[in-house]
Amino acid sequence: MEMTRYMTKRPRFRSADIQAYTCFQQGRRLSREWMKTSVEKARRLFERAVKLDAGYAAALGGLAVCDAFLREWRNGSAPNGGYAIRALERDPLLPEARALELLREDRSDDARREFARAMAIEPDCYETNVFYALFCRSVGDYETAIRHYVDAAASFRRTTRRRTL
Incomplete structure (x- = not known):
């Protein structure tokens, strides 16, 4: 990857x-493949990124996302290294990480507000849309869940298309 292209990426994802x-x-x-083995591999890559750059908020947020997936698949038993909180300490504009932490703490009203904040900051974020959809489904708000699943799919298609161009 050429360095100029790397430097023009959104600042929150830079290292x-x-x-x-x-x-x-x-x-x-890999985390977007929604398969347990892929998410476990993604988690190892995020851990490596954090070892290389201890202050890398986006990688810490990636660990929080992977842990959320794994908790869902393992009925609540998955690692919890406090990655969402550590990510937020380094970049307060990672509200999806905050929402995931609030969900983990069973604070659904606060999580809903954080998801709304995350959507305002970056409405096209795949992970935020997916987790907000999962949250809405879990509380019976199916109409909102469907809308965010659709938005997540559209975001995924756009980012996948960009990578292949």
């Missing part, structure tokens, strides 16, 4: 270490 950024991008791609 001072190009290898950390590469691990983050690979982890993000």
